[in-house]
Amino acid sequence: MTVTELVSYEDALASYEPVMGLEVHVELGTATKMFCGCSTALGAEPNSQTCPTCLGMPGSLPVVNATGIESAVRIGLALNCKIAEWCRFARKNYFYPDMPKNFQTSQYDEPIAFDGYLDVEVEGETFRVEIERAHMEEDTGKSTHVGGATGRIHGASHSLLDYNRAGIPLIEIVTKPIVGAGDRAPEVAKAYVAELRELIKALGVSEARMEMGQMRCDVNLSLRPKGQEKFGTRSETKNVNSLRSVERAARYEIMRHAAVLGDGGTIVQETRHFHEDDGSTTSGRVKEEAEDYRYFPEPDLVPVAPSREWVEELRNTLPELPRVQRQRLKAEWGLSDHEMQSVLNAGAIPSIVATIEAGAAADQARKWWMGELARRANEDGVELSALPITPAQVARVAALVSEGSLNDKLARQVIEGVLAGEGDPDTVVEKRGLKVVSDDSALGAAVDEAIAGNQAVADKIRGGKVQAAGALVGAVMKATRGQADAARVRELILERLGGQG
Amino acid sequence: MPGITREEVAHLARLARLELQAEELDHFAEQLDDIIGAVARVSDVADEDVPPTSHPLPLTNVMRADEVRPSLTPQQALSGAPAQEQQRFKVPQILGEE
Numbered sequence: 001m002t003v004t005e006l007v008s009y010e011d012a013l014a015s016y017e018p019v020m021g022l023e024v025h026v027e028l029g030t031a032t033k034m035f036c037g038c039s040t041a042l043g044a045e046p047n048s049q050t051c052p053t054c055l056g057m058p059g060s061l062p063v064v065n066a067t068g069i070e071s072a073v074r075i076g077l078a079l080n081c082k083i084a085e086w087c088r089f090a091r092k093n094y095f096y097p098d099m100p101k102n103f104q105t106s107q108y109d110e111p112i113a114f115d116g117y118l119d120v121e122v123e124g125e126t127f128r129v130e131i132e133r134a135h136m137e138e139d140t141g142k143s144t145h146v147g148g149a150t151g152r153i154h155g156a157s158h159s160l161l162d163y164n165r166a167g168i169p170l171i172e173i174v175t176k177p178i179v180g181a182g183d184r185a186p187e188v189a190k191a192y193v194a195e196l197r198e199l200i201k202a203l204g205v206s207e208a209r210m211e212m213g214q215m216r217c218d219v220n221l222s223l224r225p226k227g228q229e230k231f232g233t234r235s236e237t238k239n240v241n242s243l244r245s246v247e248r249a250a251r252y253e254i255m256r257h258a259a260v261l262g263d264g265g266t267i268v269q270e271t272r273h274f275h276e277d278d279g280s281t282t283s284g285r286v287k288e289e290a291e292d293y294r295y296f297p298e299p300d301l302v303p304v305a306p307s308r309e310w311v312e313e314l315r316n317t318l319p320e321l322p323r324v325q326r327q328r329l330k331a332e333w334g335l336s337d338h339e340m341q342s343v344l345n346a347g348a349i350p351s352i353v354a355t356i357e358a359g360a361a362a363d364q365a366r367k368w369w370m371g372e373l374a375r376r377a378n379e380d381g382v383e384l385s386a387l388p389i390t391p392a393q394v395a396r397v398a399a400l401v402s403e404g405s406l407n408d409k410l411a412r413q414v415i416e417g418v419l420a421g422e423g424d425p426d427t428v429v430e431k432r433g434l435k436v437v438s439d440d441s442a443l444g445a446a447v448d449e450a451i452a453g454n455q456a457v458a459d460k461i462r463g464g465k466v467q468a469a470g471a472l473v474g475a476v477m478k479a480t481r482g483q484a485d486a487a488r489v490r491e492l493i494l495e496r497l498g499g500q501g
Numbered sequence: 502m503p504g505i506t507r508e509e510v511a512h513l514a515r516l517a518r519l520e521l522q523a524e525e526l527d528h529f530a531e532q533l534d535d536i537i538g539a540v541a542r543v544s545d546v547a548d549e550d551v552p553p554t555s556h557p558l559p560l561t562n563v564m565r566a567d568e569v570r571p572s573l574t575p576q577q578a579l580s581g582a583p584a585q586e587q588q589r590f591k592v593p594q595i596l597g598e599e
Binding site for chain 1: 573579
């Protein structure tokens with residue numbers, strides 16, 4: 001393998017303009033496969049979710065999943081696409097054991113959705129990414145290569161196939177060539193995939209978890225000399241499966257293409273593999289031409305003709321778009337761009353919104369989800385929404401704090417109890433005895449004790465140094481294991497020592 | 502008149518992962534050319550008033566509800582497999598990729 005000497009990113013951009021195309025596959029969250037009633041549940045035993053249809057047995061007939069079509073139309077509408085009045089499925093023929101039928105049921109020249117756009121934000125500026133099409137297809141089976149090094153196909157003696165995934169609905173979303181992004185092309189690619197992921201999640205059609213393969217991206221990239229109209233030859237970097245990798249892959253390919261072209265070489269149209277470890281790509285197979293797939297209309301499925309009434313009905317089910325929602329919430333919550341970005345990056349928006357809906361103040365909801373709970377999610381390596389605490393429970397904790405029954409320290413213990421499965425917040429408060437003590441008779445003794453044990457501090461307060469009271473409040477809090485009502489303790493101290501509060 | 506060349510047959514054989522001998526290429530090219538010629542006669546008959554048809558039934562929007570139906574057991578699914586391992590279909594080395 002020849003190692004390409006890369007050109008620096010700045011030098012590459014000085015001579016060339018990048019043109020990108022992004023193809024994103026989204027696995028729909030339907031209960032069943034696209035063309036048969038087999039379950040799509042994750043983690044099942046190998047080959048326990050197959051039937052004659054998804055195994056490609058002779059005589060079996062596919063029937064399309066109504067929810068799959070509905071999801072495709074909703075994705076199309078959310079991407080500002082036109083929805084086909086009539087379209088068909090097509091067979092994409094290829095011989096590879098990941099599809100037992102020897103073809104993938106897809107769409108070819110009649111996609112269900114086409115001609116749309118998605119606006120994305122890059123450093124506060126809006127960039128419009130034009131959408132070529134969104135079409136329906138199905139996922140392939142999962143191969144395990146045996147006998148080669150580290151599970152690679154290369155050098156394997158044989159392969160093992162699990163067809164549980166074969167037939168799971170996919171929507172492939174293809175952009176038009178993205179031009180004019182210049183040196184921001186890698187950032188635009190990342191922002192586009194991030195925005196698309198938020199959109200898919202908001203639509204509720206998929207969890208779109210890239211680390212689970214529910215959303216996968218192919219990055220097509222070419223360079224053209226500045227001022228040239230004609231596009232250069234592109235490479236297709238396959239299965240780039242994190243936001244960061246999308247950016248890195250685009251960046252690497254810009255530097256590699258510039259190096260090849262700068263040496264007077266030519267770019268081979270081929271697929272490339274992205275390597276997470278060093279951010280490089282290596283040559284895959286030479287790309288088959290579309291005609292090599294010998295597409296033809298699928299004779300076993302009848303055309304899909306979404307009525308205009310139905311399309312308008314579905315349009316009315318669209319949620320507020322994530323970008324619009326973010327702008328609204330940022331204003332409502334009074335956050336800076338940076339704070340809003342943190343909330344977004346943490347995946348905390350739905351939890352915070354639900355907690356506010358359950359009655360909490362916005363700043364309190366954000367404080368708990370972005371603080372204690374984000375820390376726990378991070379420690380446990382799970383998404384915020386996967387923590388075993390509901391927004392309603394967080395709202396209850398916030399309510400207990402605002403009514404003065406809990407202070408922050410106790411509230412954290414309550415949250416810990418809920419996460420540990422000890423019950424809802426009130427139960428944890430009860431079981432652990434976590435009420436703030438604000439009863440004067442109970443606090444009085446602790447206050448007297450603190451004064452007696454800290455005469456020097458008490459004298460300062462008597463002398464008018466009111467701010468010294470903090471030390472005594474601290475002593476009382478320590479003595480009561482954090483359960484005292486700090487504000488009331490301060491008042492009691494000042495009453496006894498004659499300072500003014 | 503459409504036809505098929507020996508080179509096109511060789512290309513199709515490669516796509517289908519079939520190893521054909523020189524005499525087989527000649528043989529199939531001739532046969533396929535006859536078949537394509539026969540089918541092409543349909544185009545001669547069909548005028549512009551006959552739209553291309555991909556399905557004989559005048560139906561659209563035949564769909565099923567997204568409800569899980571029982572699958573085969575893994576044993577049933579694998580019962581016709583020439584080889585299996587770890588409850589998976591075992592296939593020979595995949596060549597010509599990567």
